[in-house]
Amino acid sequence: MNDTFLNEITILVVEDSATDRKILVDTLKKYFTNVLEASDGQEGYETFKNNKDIDIIISDLNMPNVSGINFLKLIRTSDANIPFIVTTGKIEPEVIIEAINLNVNSYIQKPIDVRVLLQKIDYLCEKKYFEIRLEKKRKEIEFLIEAVDVAALIFKMDDKGKIFYMNAAMMDVSGYNKEDISDLNFDDIIHPEIPKKFIDSTWEDLKKGQLWKGNTKFITKDGETFYLNNTVFKTNNENFITIAFLTTKENLEKRDFQRKVIQKFQEANKKEYKLKQENNELKNKLAKVESLYEESLITLKAIKEKNMSNVRQLKHYELQGDNLTQKYDKFMSSKKDEIENYIKSLNIEKQKNEKLTIKYDEILELLENTKERNLNLEEEIRNKNRRINDLSEVISNNG
16 A cells, blocks of 8 residues: 555544543554544544544544444444444443444454554555545546447457457458348458468467467458457356457567567566665665654553553552451451350360260160060060969869
């Protein structure tokens, strides 16, 4: 991408922090001539309305008055496609999703890495640059087609050599008209002196998709000879187009000599161009190194300021930490005493439980002994009852 195009790019920076905005604007001005700035979404929108040549917008999301997301909504009501980059110190998924739905091109988290920002801007600039070039090329092609159709002789054939189109210039020279074309074949217009072997070889190359350039002898409807300098190529729909210019036998010989002379000049120009290109590349690299050095100084200064702020904040946190440590030690000491008392109580209860367990075991043993004695007594009673019964029977029998 050339520097002239970058000088034509206009960037709008919308940032409520004066310090961050100044650093960003000063950095961008090293690469772009036109850099506008605004302190909030409302001012940014007014600037956008008053400057219709703005190409890229860089905006913070968290701003007073009109937030970054509302500013983006306002922009999209006027322009649905202008490149828009958002910056944010705090990632909020809902806001980011809303920004994406509003066709935001990219977002960068703060603190902004200038190199990342420049890469994203470079991509957007490159895209716009190629869109402009593509549109210019499209218009150039349209003009060329119109000019070629007037100055050149054009005819189209299928893969069998059947001619289905001739422009006005080709019909004038060949003597054929629109009614003749429906029955016309390439063999009807090529001069019979052209060897068939040469024609067949050329067709094979063309059917492989190769471009063919050369001078050929043709014959008119009335049998007159004419010469064409031809360019023949295959289209996507398997047809073949010939674009040619009238020439003469003498012109062909002169053209061969001129071609050799021009070739020598072209080779010399290529060498000169290559040397100039290498020189420009070295200059561009040197400029980038100088720019990176200046950028590094700015970034280093910002980092130093941020580090000082971080150190102050760290000292504040350390002081708070000391107070918390004291409170924690006091709390732990209190809890330690409570735990020791609780352990003592547990030991006392444990001793009581052990005594109760011993008594419980003794009672169980006593119960087992009692149960065994009861069983013995019951057996003894049953035995006595049997003896009583036996004696009762004996007495009864004797009576």
